[in-house]
Amino acid sequence: MLNTEPAARLETSPFLSLANIRKSYPGVVALSGFSADVSPGEVIGLIGENGAGKSTLMKVLGGIIAPDSGSITIDGVSHDALSVENSISAGIAFVHQELSLFENLDVAANVFIGREPSRFGWLKIIDREKQRSMVTPFLARIGANFAPDAPLANLSLAQRQMVEIAKALAMRARLVIFDEPTSSLPLSETEKLLAIIAGLKADGMSVIFISHRLHEIERAADRVVALRDGKLVGSLERSEITHDRMVRLMIGRDLGAQTRTATSRPGKAVLKARNVRTHAYPQRSVDIDLRPGEILGLAGLVGAGRTELACALFGVDKMLAGEIEFDGAPLKLGCAADAVSKGIFLVPEDRKAKGLLLDMPIVENITLPDLKAYSSRTIMSGRREARVAERQKSELDIRAPSVTVAAKSLSGGNQQKIVLAKWLAMHPRVMIFDEPTRGVDVGAKAEIYWLMRRLAGSGVAILMISSDMEEVIGVSDRIAVMCEGAIVGILDHKDFSEENVLLLAVGADIKTRTQS
Amino acid sequence: MNKKDFGLLVLILAVGAVVAALNPRFLLPINISNTSNLVGLFGLSAIGQAFVIITGGIELSVGSMIALVGVLFVDFIATRGVPWPVALVLMLILGVLVGLAHGLLITKLKLQPFVVTLCGLLIYRGIARFYTQDATAGFGFGQDFPLLEQLTTGKFYGIPASVIALTVVATIMWVVLHRSVFGRYLYAVGKNEEAARYSGIRSDRIVIWSYVICQVLTVLSAIFFAMYTRSIAPASHGNFYELYAIAAAVLGGFSLKGGEGSLIGVILGVVLLQELQNLVNLLGIPSSLNFAVMGGVILVGVTLDQQWGQFRERRLTKQAAQAMGSTDRNSVAAPGEVR
Numbered sequence: 069m070l071n072t073e074p075a076a077r078l079e080t081s082p083f084l085s086l087a088n089i090r091k092s093y094p095g096v097v098a099l100s101g102f103s104a105d106v107s108p109g110e111v112i113g114l115i116g117e118n119g120a121g122k123s124t125l126m127k128v129l130g131g132i133i134a135p136d137s138g139s140i141t142i143d144g145v146s147h148d149a150l151s152v153e154n155s156i157s158a159g160i161a162f163v164h165q166e167l168s169l170f171e172n173l174d175v176a177a178n179v180f181i182g183r184e185p186s187r188f189g190w191l192k193i194i195d196r197e198k199q200r201s202m203v204t205p206f207l208a209r210i211g212a213n214f215a216p217d218a219p220l221a222n223l224s225l226a227q228r229q230m231v232e233i234a235k236a237l238a239m240r241a242r243l244v245i246f247d248e249p250t251s252s253l254p255l256s257e258t259e260k261l262l263a264i265i266a267g268l269k270a271d272g273m274s275v276i277f278i279s280h281r282l283h284e285i286e287r288a289a290d291r292v293v294a295l296r297d298g299k300l301v302g303s304l305e306r307s308e309i310t311h312d313r314m315v316r317l318m319i320g321r322d323l324g325a326q327t328r329t330a331t332s333r334p335g336k337a338v339l340k341a342r343n344v345r346t347h348a349y350p351q352r353s354v355d356i357d358l359r360p361g362e363i364l365g366l367a368g369l370v371g372a373g374r375t376e377l378a379c380a381l382f383g384v385d386k387m388l389a390g391e392i393e394f395d396g397a398p399l400k401l402g403c404a405a406d407a408v409s410k411g412i413f414l415v416p417e418d419r420k421a422k423g424l425l426l427d428m429p430i431v432e433n434i435t436l437p438d439l440k441a442y443s444s445r446t447i448m449s450g451r452r453e454a455r456v457a458e459r460q461k462s463e464l465d466i467r468a469p470s471v472t473v474a475a476k477s478l479s480g481g482n483q484q485k486i487v488l489a490k491w492l493a494m495h496p497r498v499m500i501f502d503e504p505t506r507g508v509d510v511g512a513k514a515e516i517y518w519l520m521r522r523l524a525g526s527g528v529a530i531l532m533i534s535s536d537m538e539e540v541i542g543v544s545d546r547i548a549v550m551c552e553g554a555i556v557g558i559l560d561h562k563d564f565s566e567e568n569v570l571l572l573a574v575g576a577d578i579k580t581r582t583q584s
Numbered sequence: 585m586n587k588k589d590f591g592l593l594v595l596i597l598a599v600g601a602v603v604a605a606l607n608p609r610f611l612l613p614i615n616i617s618n619t620s621n622l623v624g625l626f627g628l629s630a631i632g633q634a635f636v637i638i639t640g641g642i643e644l645s646v647g648s649m650i651a652l653v654g655v656l657f658v659d660f661i662a663t664r665g666v667p668w669p670v671a672l673v674l675m676l677i678l679g680v681l682v683g684l685a686h687g688l689l690i691t692k693l694k695l696q697p698f699v700v701t702l703c704g705l706l707i708y709r710g711i712a713r714f715y716t717q718d719a720t721a722g723f724g725f726g727q728d729f730p731l732l733e734q735l736t737t738g739k740f741y742g743i744p745a746s747v748i749a750l751t752v753v754a755t756i757m758w759v760v761l762h763r764s765v766f767g768r769y770l771y772a773v774g775k776n777e778e779a780a781r782y783s784g785i786r787s788d789r790i791v792i793w794s795y796v797i798c799q800v801l802t803v804l805s806a807i808f809f810a811m812y813t814r815s816i817a818p819a820s821h822g823n824f825y826e827l828y829a830i831a832a833a834v835l836g837g838f839s840l841k842g843g844e845g846s847l848i849g850v851i852l853g854v855v856l857l858q859e860l861q862n863l864v865n866l867l868g869i870p871s872s873l874n875f876a877v878m879g880g881v882i883l884v885g886v887t888l889d890q891q892w893g894q895f896r897e898r899r900l901t902k903q904a905a906q907a908m909g910s911t912d913r914n915s916v917a918a919p920g921e922v923r
Contacts, residue, residue: 404783414782422782425780
């Protein structure tokens with residue numbers, strides 16, 4: 069329930085109540101004054117685009133991070149922040165997107181991990197029989213069709229999710245938080261899950277259901293809460309929940325301001341990929357053309373296979389099958405070095421693990437891919453390196469005291485600029501951006517968009533993977549949408565809308581769909 | 585020379601001063617010369633080890649290779665009449681092949697460096713013993729190779745040949761490590777192999793090269809060791825030498841996780857280890873305690889270094905937190921961050 073709607077449900081005191089939760093990371097405000105209540109037996113649908121602050125909120129509830137300010141009240145007891153122990157003992161349980169189970173153990177052992185029933189006093193020998201018999205009722209309650217001693221490795225993804233739910237029940241959970249539970253489930257399994265959620269509700273438990281699949285929210289939720297930019301932007305009561313209203317809440321503002329007339333006149337494709345299959349979806353293949361001067365947005369849900377496609381085009385992961393044509397000639401990519409030598413560059417999603425050497429100075433990060441250009445007979449020239457780094461620093465406005473400080477000491481936006489700088493110091497022909505502005509503050513975001521636009525203007529072909537709807541629509545010249553490993557539609561500029569992109573991304577058909 | 589290296593140098597001088605005060609024989613030219621000869625011998629293999637450690641790997645077969653190369657080399661020149669330059673080239677080729685094999689197994693078959701080189705340790709020792717039927721390989725009476733001996737165990741202007749060899753090798757390797765493109769790649773791969781690969785570095789090749797370099801330097805040191813001891817018992821010659829090299833690198837500020845350490849550091853590490861050996865002898869400490877002293881010093885050194893690092897981190901965090909209080913919430917930098 070909202071602060072702005074006081075005294076609407078006074079008869080049941082809420083199980084959980086969040087007041088004015090704030091959390092900011094360097095350069096980014098993840099939550100700015102979020103408030104909400106959760107009543108017993110209530111199913112809350114939490115919606116919001118990627119980056120709206122949902123995962124930060126979940127981390128606050130799980131006790132993994134402490135909010136900067138605000139209070140969390142559970143059963144009338146108020147906390148400034150929860151610890152992991154607080155969260156568990158209060159009965160908050162998570163069913164995660166990436167499951168947190170042990171493949172090498174059986175079902176019962178997973179359910180009771182860390183709380184195994186034991187025998188022989190201090191010897192603490194695990195009582196496997198008891199463990200199995202204890203887990204049986206929980207499995208029965210959620211209609212599980214597998215045995216307590218089934219090895220987890222033999223279970224399907226949907227069955228594993230049930231194990232997680234059984235675990236939550238065994239921990240006497242009072243609030244179960246489902247984080248994108250259906251994103252990897254087939255339809256029939258989704259039905260089962262929704263039935264389980266209804267069962268939990270009937271038993272008086274609270275549920276928070278996070279999903280991008282709005283029709284599931286529509287069916288399951290008693291109330292919908294929408295997050296945007298770390299704020300609660302609205303809530304819908306059961307009777308008000310419709311697909312359209314939810315989309316409007318998520319989008320939250322008029323779209324006219326973001327749309328831009330297509331300015332680019334793309335030429336012939338510089339990079340053509342045909343029948344590319346990656347390990348994420350080995351049975352699906354992708355065809356894609358990247359044209360100089362064009363920013364092709366690649367939208368889709370997390371896990372749609374976009375990053376895998378990018379890695380295949382960059383050669384850093386081997387594609388299972390497919391051909392790449394570059395400048396009209398076939399191109400074999402054995403490793404990233406092959407792509408780099410052609411001017412195909414990737415700005416990876418995971419900046420800290422893949423984009424940067426965090427402990428190394430800015431200058432060494434910038435010159436790394438092109439060191440040979442700054443050396444004579446393999447001996448490096450520190451002066452030439454510094455000159456290039458200084459030039460990039462001022463050109464991209466990297467805010468750092470000097471180019472010799474370690475990359476890790478900079479904020480997200482400036483770190484991202486270093487990743488860009490290292491490629492821009494060379495001669496890009498194709499640039500692949502994977503979530504270019506994740507964890508980047510607003511100011512740097514605008515600068516990165518401007519840079520991308522300028523690159524496109526100078527004839528570089530750009531592929532931009534983004535889960536940020538506003539970004540995809542605001543920056544792209546065309547948008548390709550991926551769903552489960554395949555490109556399900558390409559939108560021309562006139563068909564750009566958040567709804568069209570969302571619908572394609574969840575695998576639905578759209579009316580205005582056009583093939584380019 | 586960075587701060588860490590400087591600290592180590594101060595420690596070496598301080599220990600030296602204490603030992604010299606307790607036993608003036610420490611400063612006798614003969615003692616200095618002997619000790620520095622050992623520094624030269626162990627230094628060569630330690631530099632090789634350092635290259636591997638920077639990539640985040642480890643090379644455990646060094647001691648066994650020193651034994652294998654020792655028996656082969658001595659056998660070739662003393663009993664089979666192979667001219668020593670030819671034998672030397674053959675040994676270097678062997679080193680290249682062994683390093684190549686290790687590197688390929690580690691990068692292409694994705695085996696762990698520890699496992700691959702542990703197997704190497706066992707295999708090469710076994711071959712060395714089998715080759716001589718466990719007999720000691722040595723030179724016949726009156727057999728000599730004047731030029732080879734002058735180059736390996738002789739002295740130039742009073743400086744042991746091994747020290748000169750180490751100086752030459754260290755200078756070259758310093759340039760390679762700290763001034764060449766390859767050196768930068770080594771650190772990059774060691775710090776974050778994935779980011780290096782995503783920057784277009786062929787990290788597999790870099791790793792393979794590091795093992796080749798390590799084995800070539802090991803072969804070189806093996807020749808010096810063979811000529812120094814002149815008789816090689818294949819079951820014991822070179823035992824634990826890989827651990828001396830690893831210990832020297834760790835003392836010299838290398839991280840076994842890779843990406844850290846300097847050439848000067850590993851040389852100073854070797855110097856300190858040999859100084860400690862010498863200290864045990866000169867101060868009348870039972871030589872059976874030799875390893876215990878070495879282990880104790882390394883443990884204390886590494887612990888202090890770790891604690892000092894944490895202390896600095898905490899101080900930086902505190903400073904950042906104070907800076908935070910005075911700035912706007914939304915644009916504030918995290919600990920240690922510069923805006």
